[in-house]
Amino acid sequence: LMGYANPMTIRGPEWFAAECAKAGVDGVICVDIPPEEDAELGPDLRSAGISLIRLATPTTDAKRLPTVLKDTSGFLYYVSVAGITGKQQAALGSIEEAVARLKAATELPIAVGFGVRTPEQASAIAKVADGVVVGSALVELVGKHGADAAGPVREATRALADAVHSAR
Template identity: 80%
Template structure:
């Protein structure tokens, strides 16, 4: 089994936690997420135009880029994380430009060398899979795709083709951190997705509290939390690891005990 498949085979839903690389003391922040009980880590690659992200992650991108973070720095953070945490799945999430600037094969090889398990590229649609997908799969890295409330039955097969790791269900038709879908709509969507794929379904966008996370974990295989964690980094700076550990622990308890 891969690290990602193992994370979703623990007998309880998985907690997936996101922070932005280069925003604050990223190594300490990542360690705090692991210590708090995160099952999967998503590491955001800072980008100048993060179109899918709400204000919290936009601001984190600006802080990171303002500190001079480059793609090489993100890869170094990933490599050092893998050395400290050999068994925790690590997913890079970001946009096409930084991933493709030096070519898909270069990026895939670097990810493999750093111990990255999966990649989420927000702005390459499945119809343009050849831009990145073949290189990642050849390197043994899962390309994790997004499904949304507007992904209908006609398009879903294209989304699933070549997908790996887990399917990320974006529960709202909007940007990160701003709103949350009703639980009944999430339950209905997850049920429809499960009828079409054996991939675990992780639900994200707008999940902020342990109560919300626990409710979603009753119907999904995983829950993704990002903006609420990123806000703690922006608010607390060097003191963020303790705050991240506390919130992650509460989220993990709710998610892991939802069923």
């Protein structure tokens, strides 16, 4: 589950973690709480058996990385580009270098996202990362097709999954 702090904490982090557990959520990414400020949310998620997944970016340097990794569980999400999700894609070479640097610092799986839109992009990233995250491309299909989005989203998801599996 990926979202922002306000809806996650407005009723209290314990309530949020309990609701996530009831819904079968495995992991939470809270994009606007830095590691230094998650003292409320993190412990309740861990107590509920839910992974707290953190983000690393191209600007996460060696000094900052241990702070990002502390108490991170499930996987580390590498945001491959700076900017708005879904609008651009990083060069594969820079992604490969970043994933190698992150893998040297943690045993957690590394998933790469932001700017991944096509099966070809997903396949290329799957060759260097443990996981591929596609969001905006699927959200756009929902926006385009509305109530009839299930079919197009299923087809796109199948094509992306096939591309990732064939890359392994």
